[in-house]
Amino acid sequence: MSGSRPSLIIAGSRELALQIAVHAATWGGFDVAGFLDDRRPAGEDVGPAKVLGGTCDAAAVRGNAWPSFLVGIGYQSMTGRALVYGRLLSAMTPATLIHPSVVRGPMTDVGPGSVVLGACSLDLRARIGSNVFVNPACSLSHDSVVGDHCFLAPGVVIAGNVLIDEAVFLGIRTVVSDGIHIASGVRTGAGAVVVHDLDAPGLYVGTPARRVRD
Numbered sequence: 001m002s003g004s005r006p007s008l009i010i011a012g013s014r015e016l017a018l019q020i021a022v023h024a025a026t027w028g029g030f031d032v033a034g035f036l037d038d039r040r041p042a043g044e045d046v047g048p049a050k051v052l053g054g055t056c057d058a059a060a061v062r063g064n065a066w067p068s069f070l071v072g073i074g075y076q077s078m079t080g081r082a083l084v085y086g087r088l089l090s091a092m093t094p095a096t097l098i099h100p101s102v103v104r105g106p107m108t109d110v111g112p113g114s115v116v117l118g119a120c121s122l123d124l125r126a127r128i129g130s131n132v133f134v135n136p137a138c139s140l141s142h143d144s145v146v147g148d149h150c151f152l153a154p155g156v157v158i159a160g161n162v163l164i165d166e167a168v169f170l171g172i173r174t175v176v177s178d179g180i181h182i183a184s185g186v187r188t189g190a191g192a193v194v195v196h197d198l199d200a201p202g203l204y205v206g207t208p209a210r211r212v213r214d
Helices: 015-026 057-064 075-089
Strands: 007-011 031-036 051-053 068-071 186-188 202-205 208-214
Touching: 007 015, 007 057, 007 075, 015 031, 031 057, 051 057, 057 075, 068 075
Parallel strands: 007 031, 007 068, 031 051, 186 202
Antiparallel strands: 202 208
């Protein structure tokens, strides 16, 4: 590492973590110090950097430094995303990674630990919580809120005045109509169109989106 850029540690070391590492190093302004992974041994080389230890080793790994961190755990473990984020907060500072191409309207907010990739748009007073991952080409319209620990697949479109609670996964090209509330634990399939509130956790698919299983 050059030492001229802030240091970043990423929780996880699989596909999403590696993707974050590339983005952070190429346009995010970070030097990637390594990965924390509970399923791989310390010292294993995973490409851009090595595994430094498990997520419980964060304090020991950081030493006297206070590096930034991001969670690179995908939608397959929404509970894990939230748990690891909370665990690392006591030892490190959450980073925020927003691609330069993101279009932001007035009074928008992106919380700590969140990643917003290219070609996204955030309209007037749109808010994204902490530890949220937003894939490319997503659109968040005016006065809408995405809660903590959510994961948006590519091409998600969220209309105005939508409230999305914590730990929601919206599948690729999901469309959410105006004024909708989506409860924690909801998952949508690819191309789902949400036209009414989704108040119970579970998987929703189709047009209009309907619950098909827990």
